[in-house]
Amino acid sequence: MLTADTRAVIKSTNTSDRGRASIKDVAALAGCGIATVSRVLNGSGPTSVATHDRVLAAAASLDFQLSDIGRSLRTQRTRTIGCVVPSIANPVFAQALQGLQRAARAAGHQLIVSGSNYTLDQELEAVTTLLGKQVDGLVLTVSDPETSQALDLVRERGLPHALMFNHAPSLAPCASVDNASAARLVADAFVDQGHRLLGFLALRFGSSDRSRQRFEGFGARLQEHGLEAPVLLEVDDEPAHLADHLPSLLDEHRYLTGIFASNDMLALAAMQAARTLSLRVPYDLSIVGFDGIAIGQMVEPTLATVQTDPEAMGTAAAETVLAALRNEQVSSSCDQTRFHFRPGGSLSRCRDDQTDSGEVAASPLPSPTHPREPSLKKD
The missing domain is CATH 3.40.50.2300 (Response regulator)
Known part of the structure; x- marks a missing residue:
């Protein structure tokens, strides 16, 4: 509860003609030092109940908020998590982002999303940009974890990260299906x-x-x-x-x-x-x-x-990164979400007359590293 003295100080102060209030203004109004204001607003140290109340009342009166930039300089954290996905047009990635964003917000982090458009150049560009923004961690869906320069860059930086959709447990923590x-x-x-x-x-x-x-x-x-x-x-x-x-x-x-x-x-x-x-x-x-x-x-x-359950993948990937930010040990194995076959009208019994006439043979299994080039010519 605010004391009468605190209410009197608030009434006597008007900053409407001075522009945006600073932490010095809050300290002056609350009758304490800047360090005390910082401890109260950051919750980083003990203060008396009376001082705590005066600081909060002064900050509310002045409509003062701590600068995110200033906080990040002190804590080396920006409270942001970056995410790179191939496409935001495909609903499966949108669903994953829902789970990712919900988990990040619950932990006090904001999400910054970038799309790679299924191209290696844009994938690397997106990761480089997010690293430049000093994100605390990254969730990635890359073209191929085995060859991704973007993933290599993240690993070199030692930034907490997790793969999403990519099933590569030997390379990074991941949330995916097999x-x-x-x-x-x-x-x-x-x-x-x-x-x-x-x-x-x-x-x-x-x-x-x-x-x-x-x-x-x-x-x-x-x-x-x-x-x-x-x-x-x-x-x-x-x-x-x-x-x-x-x-x-x-x-x-x-x-x-x-x-x-x-x-x-x-x-x-x-x-x-x-x-x-x-x-x-x-x-x-x-x-x-x-x-x-x-x-x-x-x-x-x-x-x-x-x-599949894309939202669960997003949640699992976010929790992996958040655990690393809390300095908790993170397993390199995949969090595999459940999947099952869903029948639908687009699959039915093959007709008796749809048989292999022998005129066209199915192609052999191409090598994943050297897939067969299909012909796209028109008849």
Whole structure:
């Protein structure tokens, strides 16, 4: 409770004509030293109850707030966490950012987000910029942890960090799903529906290690079923820019009865492209995605996919970085979030007449480091 003397001091002071109040103004109004004001407002040392009340009352009267810049100079912390993701247009990353932001705010940190647009140059530029802003920690989704210069830079700086979506437990703490294991579920689903000639649609592997891992898991499981490896259908562009050449790519591989897309946005784009070719999904072509974004259940037919929990990944990545900032020991292993196969109308039983005529053979499993270049020419 404020004393009568404190109220009197506040009444006698008017700073409206002096501009923004300083910590000296607060100290003068509260009748104490600047160091005492700093201890009270920062909660960094003991003071008497009366002094504590006078300082708070004076700061409130003057509408004074400690400078974040000044605080960061004293504590060597900016109370910010940086985050780099490939795209903020893909809902899966937006969901992850929700979990990340919630956990960061709960710990008193603000989030600074930058997009790399699936390019290595922009990935490195984004990390360099965030390091220049003196963020306390970083959460990253990189193109490939094995070769990422951006990740190497963060590790060299010794900055607390975690990977998000990237499954690379030997390189950094990460919050992800086991992409290869999840993709095996998709292979089982296709085989259960009688499909034998399958394709895998992905952004180029140089842009996404997640795509490569899903392709490897999918192909390995098909081979365990005694089937040919999937045909690799790589594209350069994000889904919004696929309208020009994705139809020709699908038209070139009409013998395929099913396509596994490395993410839901690509799967939805493939469904649209199939319609332009008068291919009926799933009667002529079954399509399965990966991620489980909500829009997949709002289209007709609904999208069969691997359901993941991006928000949980964001939360786990944030908690890893925050633990490191508290000087708690952080494991280098991955926090693997749950996943399951979600059936949908885009996957159905393969028709009896959709059989391998022998005219076109499925392609062998390409090397992840030297993937086969697909033809994008029009017939």
